[in-house]
Amino acid sequence: MTRILADLPEEEIERLDLIAHEQGKSRAAVLREAVSAYTAKPASNKDWLEIGFGAWKDRTDICDSVEWQRRERAANTRPWDNDYPVVRAEFPDLFDEEDDREHERHLAWLAENGMKLGDGNLKPGALGRKRARK
Template sequence: MRTLVDIPDEDIEKLDALAARSKRSRAAAIREAIRLYLLNTSGNDWIARGAGYWKHRDDIGDAVEYQRAMREDRSFD
């Protein structure tokens, strides 16, 4: 697919320099940038944002201790 995008001149200069250093075309550099952007902004990023969210709370107790207590109370009739 082809698309038209307005990019500031200073960014084009940097993009061209980057493309030249890596010996690829401007279009290839843009495709790679889009691919990396999509990989980094989709999927499971909510996991990373939420990891450790409650780690400083002392009012909810330890989850592992809670699970062990629940398992000990379980009866097998």
């Protein structure tokens, strides 16, 4: 066996000594095990592809990932968002009557202020100018 000299930070030496004490081994034995584990031949990326490919093919509890993502985004749609009517039509189970009432209140507020759906990205002060035109 070849002997080596290595410089390690004091904190790592302390952790190494603690592990050695807990396992009832010498510091050198723990180091040998660590180096052996570190240098063990890992499976190549191709091996992991072969192992994992098709692993979920028979799952029935998960849906199409694109559909899932669209539904998650739809779940965060608020009644005052510009796309509320479109999202509400596509995912009616995500919304209730209170959401619809809030949407109607929002539309009424917009009309009252001379605005329409989609005018939400106004510059500061634009609301005052719109009211002045009434």
